[in-house]
Amino acid sequence: LAKTTQPISMDSYEGQEVNITCSHNNIATNDYITWYQQFPSQGPRFIIQGYKTKVTNEVASLFIPADRKSSTLSLPRVSLSDTAVYYCLVGPPTGTASKLTFGTGTRLQVTL
Amino acid sequence: EPEVTQTPSHQVTQMGQEVILRCVPISNHLYFYWYRQILGQKVEFLVSFYNNEISEKSEIFDDQFSVERPDGSNFTLKIRSTKLEDSAMYFCASTIPTSGSDSKQYFGPGTRLTVT
Numbered sequence: 504l505a506k507t508t509q510p511i512s513m514d515s516y517e518g519q520e521v522n523i524t525c526s527h528n529n530i531a532t533n534d535y536i537t538w539y540q541q542f543p544s545q546g547p548r549f550i551i552q553g554y555k556t557k558v559t560n561e562v563a564s565l566f567i568p569a570d571r572k573s574s575t576l577s578l579p580r581v582s583l584s585d586t587a588v589y590y591c592l593v594g595p596p597t598g599t600a601s602k603l604t605f606g607t608g609t610r611l612q613v614t615l
Numbered sequence: 616e617p618e619v620t621q622t623p624s625h626q627v628t629q630m631g632q633e634v635i636l637r638c639v640p641i642s643n644h645l646y647f648y649w650y651r652q653i654l655g656q657k658v659e660f661l662v663s664f665y666n667n668e669i670s671e672k673s674e675i676f677d678d679q680f681s682v683e684r685p686d687g688s689n690f691t692l693k694i695r696s697t698k699l700e701d702s703a704m705y706f707c708a709s710t711i712p713t714s715g716s717d718s719k720q721y722f723g724p725g726t727r728l729t730v731t
Contacts, residue, residue, distance in 0.1 A: 545725065546708070546724055552719070
């Protein structure tokens with residue numbers, strides 16, 4: 504399983520764009536990159552998944568360079584409610600029903 | 616959006632007692648999972664379940680643990696004789712395999728298990 508490295512924590516002010524980068528140097532050819540969000544005392548929640556280039560949904564964008572050795576989750580104009588832990592996962596797409604392997608994640612703190 | 620539900624939200628039990636944690640996965644999902652998260656630590660995979668049998672289990676999921684889908688809607692995790700170190704949040708998740716890029720596991724809100 505590809506090992507991921509992401510910052511332990513980040514701080515941001517409300518209204519700013521937040522970019523969280525994840526390194527995954529030994530990503531396999533068939534691995535996807537998936538990001539989950541977890542609020543305190545809640546279960547993780549899927550944010551976005553991608554294989555290459557750029558993926559955007561109503562919540563976030565995911566940028567993946569050509570070598571796929573890293574990825575960046577971009578949260579536009581964060582609010583206080585975006586304070587959470589963000590996990591980068593690398594592995595088979597969740598459509599294959601594989602288990603999820605979580606790291607320690609990035610704790611994002613948004614303040615006024 | 617469809618939701619996974621879990622009961623109870625908080626369970627307190629004495630060491631050595633049996634506990635059953637209950638989950639109702641999303642109705643058309645086919646794969647079911649249990650994860651746990653000890654306070655301040657990572658979310659850890661315990662077991663996956665498909666077609667009424669265990670697909671995969673982790674080293675944590677020893678003989679003290681068992682899972683069952685007793686009817687068409689519930690999915691349970693039983694811990695036969697709880698230990699202090701079983702204190703954690705237990706999350707149930709479910710998914711339906713698809714080829715789409717937005718395929719995902721849906722997690723429940725968790726059950727906080729406190730073993731005293």
